[in-house]
Each structure stands twice: as structure tokens, then as C-alpha cells.
Amino acid sequence: MSKGTIKKVAGPLVIASGMRDANMFDVVRVSDERLIGEIIEIHGDEASIQVYEETSGLGPGEPVESMDVPLSVELGPGLLTSIYDGIQRPLDDIMKETGSNNLKRGVEVPSLKRDKKWQFVPTVKAGDSVEAGDIIGTVQETLIIEHKIMVPYGVKGTVKEIKSGEFTVEETVAVIETENGEKELTMMQKWPVRRGRPYQTKLPPVKPLITGQRVVDAFFPIAKGGVAAVPGPFGSGKTVIQHQLAKWAEADIVVYIGCGERGNEMTDVLNEFPELKDPKTGHSLMQRTVLIANTSDMPVAAREASIYTGITIAEYFRDMGYSVALMADSTSRWAEALREMSGRLEEMPGEEGYPAYLGSRLAQFYERAGHVICLGRDGREGALSAIGAVSPPGGDISEPVSQATLRIVKVFWGLDSALAYKRHFPAINWLTSYSLYVDNLGKWFDENVSDEWMSCRQGLMSLLQEEAELEEIVKMVGMDALSPIDRLKMEAARSIREDFLHQNSFHEIDTYTPLQKQFRMMKLVLAFYEQSKKALEGGASIQNLIKMPVREQIGRFKYTKAEDVEKEYQAVLDELAKEVADAAGKGAF
Incomplete structure (x- = not known):
């Protein structure tokens, strides 16, 4: 030493x-x-x-x-349901040991409990040959997640002895005969946080991470193993979006990193997550979650480590073959820690005082996400999707952290304070946001939901873009100056905004929308536009079309229960056809 x-x-x-x-x-x-x-x-x-x-x-x-x-993290049974600080110190255990609500200096508490025994069930037998990544046994870590004990990286040989029963994370569960002698394996591994965990192959992003949030799934989807950035000013809903994704995204494991966030916000997360019911299993969401709490009043250098600690834990669960969603809230605070340390080291500052290596550090973090074939002979697939919130000062995304992030990520969910002030949530701006995965994922949506999915999406996006152009005219000369067809476009776009994009995260049905229901909602809005357009061409009055009672039914369709969607969809379509025919019959006045 x-x-x-x-x-x-x-x-x-x-x-x-x-x-x-x-x-x-x-x-x-x-x-x-x-x-x-x-x-x-x-x-x-x-x-x-x-x-x-x-x-x-x-x-x-x-x-x-x-x-x-x-600097390494301990990986093994006991990670799930835990709350750690930025360097993987268990906050619950520290509080029990010190009796204080504040972190005391120099406290040494192991990250994984050393006294807890876990039921180890072997999956290999003596004489089997194993290599890095092979699963030698399982532990039922929580009610819903089975923890797979893997052969550590760099170990290859024959199983000499394998045990069964209850063990702590430090006790030997297997002995492997390697070229260099016998190697005793425990249920715990250690891994340096700044080094990505190895895998066999990285796969192209062709499957979406279904979130149940309409503006995300329909307009700006993220792939399994993809990366997304959520920049937005104070109060625009970054944290709520990440909560929604943590709760509803089709991920087996959630790793939530609160990096430099306000203490009260982090307290809300710590209080809410154990109470949130996992919609898929009915158990607490905490049963498949690891929380890393690094509040703004904690030492600034630990923020820098928290991001790496979180992604290393996420990679470990990915290697078991799980789909993992990593939420980093927020990478701006992490970049501020980098800037402070760089300043104290008297390095040459880059743009706005951030170090010159800001972009490469961000890239190293986000590039560790991906959909991969894991190590091991069974060829299991795992996915790690990373969603990073960015908090640009004053909401100005031209600042260095936002710009460096946008050069790396493929999905940009731009939050808009103007939408948030109008109480339109999620406040993702449909004109500035984008997803570069759309072309890759389009085939999956067309094959698995409907072959009209992409054409419906394009139809809605076109109407919203045309609305933005017409808004300029309306501001100058008023709505009455528009032609009937343009008035119809404005009404259809309003229906998209209010009926489709606006989603209530606190409503028990509207909080999550399955893909088939999203598709039906898109079809209804487009049906209103297409049928009304034909009626207009046939001489119908725009006023009669706008005032049709069926528009209220289209708006309320999002509150329809999943089992009633098809019946209600058909009923609304029939009513729409009837009312459009009535409006066309009345003609212009």
C-alpha cells in the first residue's frame, strides 16, 4: 500500500x-x-x-x-430495494448504525449486508465446464425478481464443487478448477465503476421500450437499449416523466439516480417509490428498484461517482438477461461537479467553465447503454436503456451540457415551460422533440400493432406542423380570416393536442395507454379530420362540423377501459359517420 x-x-x-x-x-x-x-x-x-x-x-x-x-461496487443479492449514496454506501444501514439522519464522516458500512442469508439454488453440477457469464445458481432476491449468480469475468474452468442452501454473500457457494488452480466463488462480485462490463455482441435497436405514454410511444419512441435526454427548465415536469417511465416502462429493473437533486425532491422519491404499486405484479415498485440518492447538500465530488455507480449496477442486471431502465436526474448537476473539480485542479476551462473533456465523459456514460447478447453460453439478451434529465440554467438548451448530450443521444424529449404553464402534461414539445429511432422501430410497430401505425403517426405530425404555421396567420389577422379547410386543420390539431397528447398521470386509466388503444385514438382523430374534409368539399358548414357532439366522445375515449376499447371505438366511429352525414345534409348557411 x-x-x-x-x-x-x-x-x-x-x-x-x-x-x-x-x-x-x-x-x-x-x-x-x-x-x-x-x-x-x-x-x-x-x-x-x-x-x-x-x-x-x-x-x-x-x-x-x-x-x-x-473505486468499485459490490454486486450481489441485496441490491434491489436498497437506497445508496453516490459511492454505494447503504443509507438505511448507516442511519441504523449511527442513529443520525445526516451522513457522518468516515463511516465504513458494507454495501451488501454481510449477515443476511440467501437461499442459493444451483443450476450446474460438479464436472460441468463453465466460463465468464455462465449462471451457476439463482437466488429469489425479491418476490418478483430472481437474482442470477454468474461466473465472474476472467474465470473459466470445471465445477469441482457446488453447494445448495442458505449462505451469506461472502460464503463460498462453488469451487471452480481453473488453469491457475482452484477458484472459490461467492454470491458477490466487485466491479470498478469506471469500466463498462463486457458483453458478447451489441444488437441494433429494433425493439421499442414501451412506456404507455402516448407522446413517447407514438411520436418519439425510445428503443430497448436506447438513450434519451429530457432537457427542461424548472417546473416543466422532468422528474414526473421519469417517475412515469420508472413505473410503466417495459423494464424488469429500474435504477434511479438522484444526482445533485434537491433534498425534498429526493425525499419524495424515497417516500413514493415504496408505496407505488407495480402495475404488472401488484407488489411495491421498490421490489425491482435500486435507488441512488445523492442530494445537492452532499459533498459535490460524490455526484461525479454516483452516475458511474448507478450504471455499473444497471449493467450487472443487464448481464443477467433483464431489461433495465436507468434514470439519471440530472446529468447537469453531475457536470457541475466535474466543473468544480476541474477548477480546483486548475485545468484549462472550456466553454462556460466546463472542462474540455465534458463531451467525452458524457459519451462514455451514455455509450454503456445498449441491447446486447450477454457473456455466457446460453446467449441470453439483456438491454440497458438510459434516460438522462438535463437541467439547463433558465431552460436555455444552447448551453454546453445540453448540446454535448444532444450530440450523443438519439431521442430528445424537449420539455416546454409554456406547455407546463398551460397545464399540458407531459409538457414535451412536439415541434422541437425528435427520435432518431423512428425509422428502425417503424417496422416493429407496423408488424406488431397495425400496418397503418406509421402512416397514422405521420398524419398527426403533419397536422400539428401545419397548425404551427397557421398559428402565425391567426395571430396577425384572426381565426375568421382562415379558409374552412384551414379552420378544420386547426380543430383537428387541437383534438390531437387535447385528446391524444395530453395525458393525466394521476388518472387510473389515462396514466397508461396500451399500444392498441393508442392506435385506435390516432385513428379516431384522423377519421374526424378525413370525414369532415370530405363533407366540407361537399358543401357542409365548418361551424356544423366543429360543433358535432361526437367530438366530446372522441375526447373521452382515452378514459375507456382496455376491455371496452374495441366496442367503444366502433360506437364512436358509427356516431361520427352519422353526425358528419347530418352536417353535410344541412349544407352551408
Whole structure:
């Protein structure tokens, strides 16, 4: 172990001398209080250390000790339902041990409980050959998730002994005979957070991550294994969207990282998630969730680690063959931590004071998402989808973090404060948002929902774009100056906005919309437009068409229960045809 002494303290940055034998990214213990830190720069025998705890009271001459291992996370049974801080310290256990609501300095508590026993069920037998990624046994971690115990990376050989029964995460459950001798395996692995976990092959993004949120699934879908950014100003609903996706997205596991968020917001998440019922199983959503809470009042350097801690845990569950959704809220606060550390290291600042490597660090994070064939001989597939919120100051997305993120991600859900003020939620702006997965996913939607899905989507998008152009005319000369067909376009677009895109996350039916129902909703709005257009050409009055009572039924269709969708859809279509015929019969006046 390399031992040195503190030479300088500058906030979370500590410079230590006598560290010639240490390596980059080694974990170190600083001072007699054994504060945890990580080496981020080395000059000769001087090491710059970012300390993940409060450094007040430290002074020159105090000891520094390198642990000769990189910052790593513990991976094994017990991760789910846990609440960790940015460096995987279990907040519940720390509170029980210290009796304090605030994190005390120098506390050392293992990330996974050492005394809890888990029921290990072997899936291999003595004499079987195994390699990295192969599953040797399972543990029922929660009521809904089976934890698969895998052979660690770099281990290959023959099973000499495999056990069955109850064990802690540190007890040996298997012995593997390798070329270099016997290797004892426990249910726990360690993995350095800054290194992506390996896989066999990355697959193209051709399956959507179904979320049940209409503006996302129909207009701006994200692929399984895709990456999305949610930039938006204060109060536009970033956190609510991430809650909705965590609850409803077709993911087996959710990893939620609260990175530098306000303490009260994080408290809401911690209180709400255990109470939220998982719609698929009826159990608590926490049964398939890992929470990483790193609030804005915690030491700033720990924010930098929290993102990597979260994605490493997510990759571990991906390697088991699960679909994982990672929510990072928000990457702007993480970038601010990078900026602070860069400033203290006296590096040359880039744009707006952010370090020059901001873009590459963001890319390293987002590129760890993907739909992959995992290690192991069974060829199982796993997916890790990353959704990062961005909080640009004043909602200005021309700032560096938003721009660097947009260069990497393929889905942009731009939140609009104007829509939020109008109480239109989700406040995703349909004119500025985009998804580059649409062409790849279109085939899946056409094959699995309806071959008209993409044409319906295009029809709705065209009406919304035409509405935006007509809005300019209306502002100048008023609605009465528009031709009847343009008035109809405006009405159809209003129906898309209010009846289709507006979704109530607190309504028990409207909070989630299956794809078939979304398709029926799109068809109804387009049917109103197409049939009214024909009636207009036949001499019908635009006033009569706008005032048709059936429009109320189209608007209320989103509250229809899933089992009644087909019957109600047909009833509304029949009523629409009848009322349009009536309006056409009355003619113009």
C-alpha cells in the first residue's frame, strides 16, 4: 500500500505527497478519520485526490493511504430495494448504525449486508465446464425478481464443487478448477465503476421500450437499449416523466439516480417509490428498484461517482438477461461537479467553465447503454436503456451540457415551460422533440400493432406542423380570416393536442395507454379530420362540423377501459359517420 501525507486541502480536493507507488483512480483513505477518496491526477510523487466526504478540519501532515484498488461496487443479492449514496454506501444501514439522519464522516458500512442469508439454488453440477457469464445458481432476491449468480469475468474452468442452501454473500457457494488452480466463488462480485462490463455482441435497436405514454410511444419512441435526454427548465415536469417511465416502462429493473437533486425532491422519491404499486405484479415498485440518492447538500465530488455507480449496477442486471431502465436526474448537476473539480485542479476551462473533456465523459456514460447478447453460453439478451434529465440554467438548451448530450443521444424529449404553464402534461414539445429511432422501430410497430401505425403517426405530425404555421396567420389577422379547410386543420390539431397528447398521470386509466388503444385514438382523430374534409368539399358548414357532439366522445375515449376499447371505438366511429352525414345534409348557411 502506498502511504503519503496531506500537502494541501482545497474543498473536496486534497493533494498528497509521497504517493509515487499509487495508481490513477485508486481508492484512498484520507486522514485518521479515514475519509474515502479517489486519485484523479498524479504529478511525480504528488497525487490529487477527490474526497467523497466533507473535508473541513483536515490539515497538512495528516496521513493518506492508498488501498491499491479502483473505486468499485459490490454486486450481489441485496441490491434491489436498497437506497445508496453516490459511492454505494447503504443509507438505511448507516442511519441504523449511527442513529443520525445526516451522513457522518468516515463511516465504513458494507454495501451488501454481510449477515443476511440467501437461499442459493444451483443450476450446474460438479464436472460441468463453465466460463465468464455462465449462471451457476439463482437466488429469489425479491418476490418478483430472481437474482442470477454468474461466473465472474476472467474465470473459466470445471465445477469441482457446488453447494445448495442458505449462505451469506461472502460464503463460498462453488469451487471452480481453473488453469491457475482452484477458484472459490461467492454470491458477490466487485466491479470498478469506471469500466463498462463486457458483453458478447451489441444488437441494433429494433425493439421499442414501451412506456404507455402516448407522446413517447407514438411520436418519439425510445428503443430497448436506447438513450434519451429530457432537457427542461424548472417546473416543466422532468422528474414526473421519469417517475412515469420508472413505473410503466417495459423494464424488469429500474435504477434511479438522484444526482445533485434537491433534498425534498429526493425525499419524495424515497417516500413514493415504496408505496407505488407495480402495475404488472401488484407488489411495491421498490421490489425491482435500486435507488441512488445523492442530494445537492452532499459533498459535490460524490455526484461525479454516483452516475458511474448507478450504471455499473444497471449493467450487472443487464448481464443477467433483464431489461433495465436507468434514470439519471440530472446529468447537469453531475457536470457541475466535474466543473468544480476541474477548477480546483486548475485545468484549462472550456466553454462556460466546463472542462474540455465534458463531451467525452458524457459519451462514455451514455455509450454503456445498449441491447446486447450477454457473456455466457446460453446467449441470453439483456438491454440497458438510459434516460438522462438535463437541467439547463433558465431552460436555455444552447448551453454546453445540453448540446454535448444532444450530440450523443438519439431521442430528445424537449420539455416546454409554456406547455407546463398551460397545464399540458407531459409538457414535451412536439415541434422541437425528435427520435432518431423512428425509422428502425417503424417496422416493429407496423408488424406488431397495425400496418397503418406509421402512416397514422405521420398524419398527426403533419397536422400539428401545419397548425404551427397557421398559428402565425391567426395571430396577425384572426381565426375568421382562415379558409374552412384551414379552420378544420386547426380543430383537428387541437383534438390531437387535447385528446391524444395530453395525458393525466394521476388518472387510473389515462396514466397508461396500451399500444392498441393508442392506435385506435390516432385513428379516431384522423377519421374526424378525413370525414369532415370530405363533407366540407361537399358543401357542409365548418361551424356544423366543429360543433358535432361526437367530438366530446372522441375526447373521452382515452378514459375507456382496455376491455371496452374495441366496442367503444366502433360506437364512436358509427356516431361520427352519422353526425358528419347530418352536417353535410344541412349544407352551408
